[in-house]
Amino acid sequence: MPMDQSEAVVLRTYPFADQDKIAVLFSKEKGVLRGVAKGARKFGNRFGSGLEPMSVIRVFYYEKERRDLVTISNCDLLESFFDIQKDLRTAFTLSYFAELIEETSPSRAADELLYRLLLSVLRCLAAGGDLAFLTGYFEAWFLRAAGLLPDLGRCKACRKPLAGPSWLSPKRDGAYCADCAPSKKDDVPPEAAAFLEWVRKNPPSETCPVSFPAGSLAGIRKALQTLIIHHLEKEPKTLRCLKDNT
Numbered sequence: 001m002p003m004d005q006s007e008a009v010v011l012r013t014y015p016f017a018d019q020d021k022i023a024v025l026f027s028k029e030k031g032v033l034r035g036v037a038k039g040a041r042k043f044g045n046r047f048g049s050g051l052e053p054m055s056v057i058r059v060f061y062y063e064k065e066r067r068d069l070v071t072i073s074n075c076d077l078l079e080s081f082f083d084i085q086k087d088l089r090t091a092f093t094l095s096y097f098a099e100l101i102e103e104t105s106p107s108r109a110a111d112e113l114l115y116r117l118l119l120s121v122l123r124c125l126a127a128g129g130d131l132a133f134l135t136g137y138f139e140a141w142f143l144r145a146a147g148l149l150p151d152l153g154r155c156k157a158c159r160k161p162l163a164g165p166s167w168l169s170p171k172r173d174g175a176y177c178a179d180c181a182p183s184k185k186d187d188v189p190p191e192a193a194a195f196l197e198w199v200r201k202n203p204p205s206e207t208c209p210v211s212f213p214a215g216s217l218a219g220i221r222k223a224l225q226t227l228i229i230h231h232l233e234k235e236p237k238t239l240r241c242l243k244d245n246t
């Protein structure tokens with residue numbers, strides 16, 4: 001049976017059978033892969049810390065025809081993000097990223113843009129980057145990469161630039177001025193367009209280089225999360241955890 005290999009980020013693992021684990025991996029070459037790691041729950045097993053969440057590994061595996069699960073034979077740890085997860089907020093945030101990727105990425109289809117996004121945000125966090133800013137950066141690119149980020153700088157109906165109070169309508173896929181808004185439930189901070197424009201043009205950095213009035217990054221993230229929840233048709237479990245615990 002031919003052995004395959006790929007670079008991958010471990011999204012999560014869970015117990016399987018007596019001594020095994022199922023690992024959900026986000027691989028560079030094949031997108032989301034689910035595999036059995038035999039014996040991974042035994043003391044001193046050959047996977048070591050390679051299967052910790054967000055470990056970057058080179059994974060060696062083989063697949064059987066018409067099986068959803070590959071068999072993971074071994075892995076080499078390339079980069080660890082274990083230490084940053086001692087901070088509870090960071091740990092919850094990373095499991096939120098993992099859930100978004102697992103929920104939306106089709107199995108066995110490479111998504112290099114999303115893969116590079118995850119890695120670069122992880123590296124910025126490990127370098128001491130600002131968690132709220134980098135989470136907003138991830139959320140914005142996650143939506144953009146999926147083609148789900150509407151123009152938050154112009155009213156979708158009258159096309160006027162949104163300078164004053166404006167409102168999001170996920171159902172109608174856009175932002176609206178006070179005159180055109182179908183409902184005034186979810187507001188869009190006026191700084192959202194500038195933030196998204198910066199995110200579109202720049203790689204992530206450790207701190208937000210655009211200065212905003214206090215609270216507007218939280219408002220922008222709330223608008224992005226409203227879009228994410230609308231498109232997933234549910235609130236990610238991990239986002240609820242993140243809100244409850246931070």
Ligand SMILES: [Zn+2]
Pocket residue numbers: 155156157158159160176177178179180181
């Ligand atoms: Zn309008």
